[in-house]
Amino acid sequence: MWRKMKPLEVVGTNTKGSVSPSLLSPRMNPLTHLAGRRELAAFYQKTLLEDVMPFWLKHGMDAELDGIFTALDRDGSLLDTDKSIWFQGRAGWMFSTVYNTVAQDRAWFDAAGSCLAFLEKHGYATDGKLFFTVTREGKPLRMRRYAYSEAFAAMGHAAYAKASGDHHYVEAAVRDFSFYLRHSFEPGYMMPKVDSNTRPMVSIGALMIGIVTAQELRANLGHVDVAGRSATEWIDLFILDIQRLFFKPELEVLLETVAPDGSILDHLEGRILNPGHAIECAWFILHEGRMRGEKSYIDLGLRILDCMWKWGWDEEMGGLFYYRDVYGKPVQEYWQDMKFWWPHNEAIIATLLAYEVSGDAKYAAMHQQVHDWSFAHFPDAEHGEWYGYLHRDGSVAQKAKGNMFKGPFHLPRMLLYCGELLKESTIARA
Amino acid sequence: MWRKMKPLEVVGTNTKGSVSPSLLSPRMNPLTHLAGRRELAAFYQKTLLEDVMPFWLKHGMDAELDGIFTALDRDGSLLDTDKSIWFQGRAGWMFSTVYNTVAQDRAWFDAAGSCLAFLEKHGYATDGKLFFTVTREGKPLRMRRYAYSEAFAAMGHAAYAKASGDHHYVEAAVRDFSFYLRHSFEPGYMMPKVDSNTRPMVSIGALMIGIVTAQELRANLGHVDVAGRSATEWIDLFILDIQRLFFKPELEVLLETVAPDGSILDHLEGRILNPGHAIECAWFILHEGRMRGEKSYIDLGLRILDCMWKWGWDEEMGGLFYYRDVYGKPVQEYWQDMKFWWPHNEAIIATLLAYEVSGDAKYAAMHQQVHDWSFAHFPDAEHGEWYGYLHRDGSVAQKAKGNMFKGPFHLPRMLLYCGELLKESTIARA
Numbered sequence: 106m107w108r109k110m111k112p113l114e115v116v117g118t119n120t121k122g123s124v125s126p127s128l129l130s131p132r133m134n135p136l137t138h139l140a141g142r143r144e145l146a147a148f149y150q151k152t153l154l155e156d157v158m159p160f161w162l163k164h165g166m167d168a169e170l171d172g173i174f175t176a177l178d179r180d181g182s183l184l185d186t187d188k189s190i191w192f193q194g195r196a197g198w199m200f201s202t203v204y205n206t207v208a209q210d211r212a213w214f215d216a217a218g219s220c221l222a223f224l225e226k227h228g229y230a231t232d233g234k235l236f237f238t239v240t241r242e243g244k245p246l247r248m249r250r251y252a253y254s255e256a257f258a259a260m261g262h263a264a265y266a267k268a269s270g271d272h273h274y275v276e277a278a279v280r281d282f283s284f285y286l287r288h289s290f291e292p293g294y295m296m297p298k299v300d301s302n303t304r305p306m307v308s309i310g311a312l313m314i315g316i317v318t319a320q321e322l323r324a325n326l327g328h329v330d331v332a333g334r335s336a337t338e339w340i341d342l343f344i345l346d347i348q349r350l351f352f353k354p355e356l357e358v359l360l361e362t363v364a365p366d367g368s369i370l371d372h373l374e375g376r377i378l379n380p381g382h383a384i385e386c387a388w389f390i391l392h393e394g395r396m397r398g399e400k401s402y403i404d405l406g407l408r409i410l411d412c413m414w415k416w417g418w419d420e421e422m423g424g425l426f427y428y429r430d431v432y433g434k435p436v437q438e439y440w441q442d443m444k445f446w447w448p449h450n451e452a453i454i455a456t457l458l459a460y461e462v463s464g465d466a467k468y469a470a471m472h473q474q475v476h477d478w479s480f481a482h483f484p485d486a487e488h489g490e491w492y493g494y495l496h497r498d499g500s501v502a503q504k505a506k507g508n509m510f511k512g513p514f515h516l517p518r519m520l521l522y523c524g525e526l527l528k529e530s531t532i533a534r535a
Numbered sequence: 536m537w538r539k540m541k542p543l544e545v546v547g548t549n550t551k552g553s554v555s556p557s558l559l560s561p562r563m564n565p566l567t568h569l570a571g572r573r574e575l576a577a578f579y580q581k582t583l584l585e586d587v588m589p590f591w592l593k594h595g596m597d598a599e600l601d602g603i604f605t606a607l608d609r610d611g612s613l614l615d616t617d618k619s620i621w622f623q624g625r626a627g628w629m630f631s632t633v634y635n636t637v638a639q640d641r642a643w644f645d646a647a648g649s650c651l652a653f654l655e656k657h658g659y660a661t662d663g664k665l666f667f668t669v670t671r672e673g674k675p676l677r678m679r680r681y682a683y684s685e686a687f688a689a690m691g692h693a694a695y696a697k698a699s700g701d702h703h704y705v706e707a708a709v710r711d712f713s714f715y716l717r718h719s720f721e722p723g724y725m726m727p728k729v730d731s732n733t734r735p736m737v738s739i740g741a742l743m744i745g746i747v748t749a750q751e752l753r754a755n756l757g758h759v760d761v762a763g764r765s766a767t768e769w770i771d772l773f774i775l776d777i778q779r780l781f782f783k784p785e786l787e788v789l790l791e792t793v794a795p796d797g798s799i800l801d802h803l804e805g806r807i808l809n810p811g812h813a814i815e816c817a818w819f820i821l822h823e824g825r826m827r828g829e830k831s832y833i834d835l836g837l838r839i840l841d842c843m844w845k846w847g848w849d850e851e852m853g854g855l856f857y858y859r860d861v862y863g864k865p866v867q868e869y870w871q872d873m874k875f876w877w878p879h880n881e882a883i884i885a886t887l888l889a890y891e892v893s894g895d896a897k898y899a900a901m902h903q904q905v906h907d908w909s910f911a912h913f914p915d916a917e918h919g920e921w922y923g924y925l926h927r928d929g930s931v932a933q934k935a936k937g938n939m940f941k942g943p944f945h946l947p948r949m950l951l952y953c954g955e956l957l958k959e960s961t962i963a964r965a
Contacts, residue, residue: 176803176867178864178865179865184803184864184865185802185803186802187802187803240733240734244730244732244733244734245730245732245733246729246730246733246734247728247729247730248730298677299676299677300674300675300676300677300678302674302675303670303674303675303676304670304676372615372616372617373606373614373615373617373938373939434608434614434935435608435609435614435933435934435935436933437606437935437938437939439870439873439875439923439924439932439933440869440870440873440932441932441933442932443869443870445869493869494869496926496927497926502869502870502871502872503865503866503869503871504865505864505865505867508803508867509803509867
């Protein structure tokens with residue numbers, strides 16, 4: 106169905122003129138043969154290192170006061186000097202991880218250091234909680250209820266600890282993750298959005314971010330004990346809760362928000378599905394299953410991917426819808442049929458990982474489908490990076506490259522993860 | 536340009552088969568001749584009394600526990616039993632006002648009474664502030680920072696005081712408006728979204744809602760003193776602040792958020808324009824100017840309408856954009872180019888009122904343009920009422936008729952206001 110879309114002309118090309126291999130020869134799935142896998146790995150890595158990361162390094166860094174700006178226009182010019190605290194941690198993690206894995210270039214290390222220096226100096230309120238946004242100079246603007254800034258800071262500090270070898274950042278990572286765990290899961294810390302006496306609810310987001318943060322701490326620091334448990338023990342607890350409370354095999358769905366006993370809240374908020382978010386959850390679990398050879402995790406990850414792909418994929422116009430309703434009713438959020446960049450990044454990772462762990466050709470086909478639609482619609486061949494927000498039909502709704510929610514994270518993480526996974530498994534096969 | 540849109544077939548027809556007169560004979564502007572004015576007045580009133588208000592009366596009222604449900608699907612079936620506190624006041628006002636002006640039918644009076652009984656029993660927290668949403672039974676769900684529930688409650692109580700003749704509701708209206716004024720304008724009551732030490736900001740919304748609430752108190756209760764000032768004195772203060780702080784003649788723009796001295800905050804939030812909101816503000820001021828024969832208000836209202844129409848009207852696809860940026864930069868809110876129902880309601884009122892007070896044919900043309908585009912795209916000819924959220928091209932993005940933000944307010948207010956204004960001024964001319 107997606108092949109009926111408009112012809113792929115400039116689209117699918119990064120700023121360096123590299124064209125995605127499956128767009129060049131759409132009849133052959135690149136995952137199923139060695140040359141295709143090598144070309145695809147090279148395409149991901151080239152797009153990461155020569156298009157996406159340089160965009161942020163060139164346009165985002167505050168050379169004078171440290172930290173990263175993420176509110177950048179299409180051509181990289183600055184739309185707002187306010188700084189996102191999420192992104193000091195996320196970009197600190199992203200720059201460090203590129204440095205730690207694919208390119209030991211001083212520029213990535215320094216950029217990570219700049220983000221984390223700004224974070225350390227200006228990110229923390231007096232109680233140790235992190236702000237959501239601050240001014241260019243670091244004066245507080247907004248504080249939010251939840252503790253996602255803290256989880257992203259923990260990831261950034263963990264990856265930079267590995268890059269720098271400085272134990273100070275190990276301590277910072279453990280401290281931030283401890284704060285995150287207490288604030289997110291111990292009763293009484295986070296003010297609920299909805300009165301919890303009237304309607305107690307739990308959301309999947311905190312568990313998912315818990316998994317990926319623990320995975321990053323473990324990957325970068327080795328064994329660490331946080332609040333009495335190892336990273337792996339935390340991950341097992343989070344996956345157990347996701348399966349027990351949010352996954353409904355009888356409805357073939359992973360929910361976003363449920364009652365504390367896992368029952369469905371038959372209200373607008375309780376019925377909402379976020380297929381891209383659920384598919385991101387699927388690959389966190391697949392990653393864990395693959396790494397530890399834990400078959401039950403691989404099975405769970407594949408089942409979540411299978412069903413949420415069906416909920417999310419737009420058979421008429423291609424791409425992934427943003428929200429759906431579990432009973433097929435209208436969703437209150439009016440942008441529900443728009444195509445956002447990040448669900449597509451998560452689905453590219455999840456389908457590739459699913460193919461790698463299962464060898465099932467259907468995942469290779471799904472990967473090609475979402476990869477091709479994404480590279481045909483999201484990249485800006487003139488100025489680099491991806492647009493963030495498309496209309497349902499794939500036309501661009503808003504041309505900026507970043508804001509307080511979009512910066513160097515989902516897209517470069519996908520390029521890095523897929524490139525490395527392909528290189529690693531292709532070497533193993535060759 | 537808007538005439539290039541898809542042909543007008545079923546659209547433009549309400550559930551009773553009435554077709555908007557200007558859609559029947561598009562070359563003749565109905566405002567410019569007596570028969571056209573009479574037809575248009577009848578069309579507005581018929582749509583109000585036989586389509587829109589019956590939809591809410593039939594599907595929205597909770598016969599068992601009082602109050603109104605607004606989360607209704609396309610056909611009126613219930614999407615969520617949670618109740619909006621905004622809408623207990625707003626619908627209480629709307630039902631009462633229909634009863635007070637065009638149709639002294641017991642059903643409207645009783646519906647208003649039901650909304651206000653629910654509001655009185657379940658709306659108020661212990662400090663007198665109103666909730667944002669509660670359960671069907673009235674248990675608290677969400678409380679928000681600002682005090683718009685209180686302003687809508689004041690309007691509802693004022694109109695019901697007139698309908699019932701019961702002084703209890705006069706007192707309730709004055710009490711709620713006092714609360715609104717203190718919470719919105721006295722320092723220290725409302726927690727700012729953004730740290731006010733770092734970046735003090737003021738928004739136009741509270742002033743606008745202040746104007747319309749004071750206008751409704753005055754219209755329904757006659758002279759009342761609230762917090763030491765008459766309704767008219769409050770209105771004059773609010774209009775003064777709007778002109779002084781938010782209107783920038785040199786940029787031909789009415790801003791949404793400014794620094795306390797009126798200077799532009801060159802950040803995403805400070806640059807944002809909401810043309811529909813500004814056009815609503817224009818008609819509040821035009822209404823005041825017309826009623827009091829205050830030429831400076833008429834001039835100001837016309838100038839705001841003139842410039843914000845230019846910012847808002849989509850020359851390519853018709854209809855009003857939701858958000859723009861004062862410097863033409865991308866807007867962070869990704870749904871910025873969608874066409875929402877309420878800005879179109881406000882623009883239909885504003886252009887009609889502008890024509891009535893000025894006699895300038897350009898406003899009759901603008902009225903026909905926004906009226907025709909709206910009635911060609913928003914009505915649901917099968918189940919009645921209007922869709923709320925269209926894509927930029929006018930296709931329906933979400934088919935529900937209501938939610939916690941959409942219910943019987945903007946659309947029936949437009950139908951009532953325009954019908955009454957036309958009847959009144961046409962009688963005067965005839």
